[in-house]
Amino acid sequence: MAKLQKSIDKRNALIKATIELVNNNGFHATPMSKIAKMANVSPATIYLYFENKQDLVNQTYIEVKTEYSEYAFATYNNDMSVDEGFEIIWKRIADFKLNDSENAMFLAQCDNTPIIDEPSLQEGIKHLQPLLDLWKRGKEEGIIKPISDYLLYAYAINPLSFLMMTQKRSAFKLDETHIEAAYQVAWDSIKVNK
Amino acid sequence: MAKLQKSIDKRNALIKATIELVNNNGFHATPMSKIAKMANVSPATIYLYFENKQDLVNQTYIEVKTEYSEYAFATYNNDMSVDEGFEIIWKRIADFKLNDSENAMFLAQCDNTPIIDEPSLQEGIKHLQPLLDLWKRGKEEGIIKPISDYLLYAYAINPLSFLMMTQKRSAFKLDETHIEAAYQVAWDSIKVNK
Amino acid sequence: MAKLQKSIDKRNALIKATIELVNNNGFHATPMSKIAKMANVSPATIYLYFENKQDLVNQTYIEVKTEYSEYAFATYNNDMSVDEGFEIIWKRIADFKLNDSENAMFLAQCDNTPIIDEPSLQEGIKHLQPLLDLWKRGKEEGIIKPISDYLLYAYAINPLSFLMMTQKRSAFKLDETHIEAAYQVAWDSIKVNK
């Protein structure tokens, strides 16, 4: 038991180190040796937990993506109305992106870069199913615009990634009122105007 | 004249090669030697035009960013009304992002990655001034929501980057009606609802 | 234990190879790859023992300089009279320079060239202290000329470097009688004439 825990700890340390280093330096300029050092293990040890560097970064991506979606849907359930559900999910996502920015930045980098291989990207997408289901319901009920899910995501969710990035880069900080405003814009952009 | 032209051609070939290779393989996994080969020059020749790899990618970024904004504002002028102006700019940007996707992808990768250094990023941002001016005017006239420019950009412009990316990755293709719909969503999200 | 020894052996092999190659080809024209090959290791292995090429050559210099002075003073002790002590030291130095010419040549090249950095040169000088002490004593006793240590070194010791060099280059060979003659000249040149 103690041994297993130690293993898990090491794996987590490696994944954490990968995120931090890739965020700050990019995938290039993040050698395995540095990851090992930051995780307090030998370079060789990495290969006990991951097949190679690609596998390490793939698994890190899936791990973070999973954490992300679990957080997003943690307080949501199918019984909620569409608008209530959307608000809950959206605000959880906003919370994740803007406060857990280490993880969010890592996802942004992976999603705009060819460092993650296709299968892992697909694997990561799966987790968003509840949101797509909600939208399907919303469209059926005439509450949400009958447009491509891609468009809905582009306008309702993705702006949060951009805001997280600018928040990280510039002095700009999103406070509570900003977020409420942002939510309104997001909802306005996808809800059907009566 | 002929000599100067040849020089310019070579520099352009190098920049073009950089974009294509970085798009497909990432900054890492894009060796100078491959860039040279694709541009039909010797590796050593790159260093006649650029100080080093970082400089090459910085300058490529600025070049593309400039091209992007020139395209965006080419048909716009200050005499236009706010909504007319916005529509014109937005559609030019959409056109650029969705059709000149090589360039757009490159920008997306640079903007979500630490491969470009800070000064060059700043340099690239400058070019968007006309859009910020338009928004200022729109806010004064009560046409555009009185919210942070960052929010406006996040909702009105940035989704196009996401759509470009998914279009590149999946089979999903944005046709004319999609774009018109997207434009409506964009405009809805930033205009003041009367 | 065995592992440590192996490490030391490798380091020594690298230093030996450096000396031989730099002697024959100069610092330029001595690529790391050749040093590695001669030491029977991979080029990358050099960097486990030395920071970079400069560090390798610096450390080699200090190593050889240390060996040189240890040899020079091995049979000397402070109880000896000034003239006895000088003869003993001088002959040890002559022995080193003329017989261990690989090491001596390396030092000559380093001392007449900007390949070693200043700190390492300083480090190397330290070891000659016993000789300077002897001269101080000699001057106090009125046995050795009251002139700058630099002059004493220039006339008493440095000629051996020149002789080593010509011996290496030309057919000229210093035999026992030569050396005795040389010693007499050296001693004549620094002792006080009564």
Place this chain on the structure above:
Amino acid sequence: MAKLQKSIDKRNALIKATIELVNNNGFHATPMSKIAKMANVSPATIYLYFENKQDLVNQTYIEVKTEYSEYAFATYNNDMSVDEGFEIIWKRIADFKLNDSENAMFLAQCDNTPIIDEPSLQEGIKHLQPLLDLWKRGKEEGIIKPISDYLLYAYAINPLSFLMMTQKRSAFKLDETHIEAAYQVAWDSIKVNK
């Protein structure tokens, strides 16, 4: 005439640049391009005057060596007595080594390094003939010790190189009295003691 002069000027500029750069950086770390820049010519121009880098440095060596010996023997003639002649030559050499230290350093580096090829070294040695002749005469007259010319050179002349080097490196400066003292040591070391 003007054209020829211009050519000579360029050649001289190249040689001067070579000396300065090799002195400060060593033969390695002295690229042709830097030499060209310092001499205010194009890299390609070097090859109009010299076959290649080796040839450039060889010819520079011979040039400097010639200048050195011409200076050494300029005020000497065969009618002088041995001791007068030696003093005159020695002091000219001292003057050259200690005051024209750029040139002297260059020679020191060449003489302790494998950067000059054998033929050029031989070529450089020739010029010392008058000194060897003087010594021959001195030995015949019983004024100078009947020992190898190499030993004579090692003790009478070579120390000046060492002194030049330390003067360049440390704060130590040889003034008039030092030089007179040095001359006495030199002469003491090779003259026959009566």
Place this chain on the structure above:
DNA sequence: TATGAATGAGTCTTCATTCAT
């Protein structure tokens, strides 16, 4: 399981040299 040492393959960059003008 864990590791430090070792390395082959590759990367960026430099440089002596050439050549078209």
Place this chain on the structure above:
DNA sequence: CATGAATGAAGACTCATTCAT
């Protein structure tokens, strides 16, 4: 004569990965 542009070859150094322990 003179040159700036161009380059092939080579060099220092790094790094993902392996292996003996």
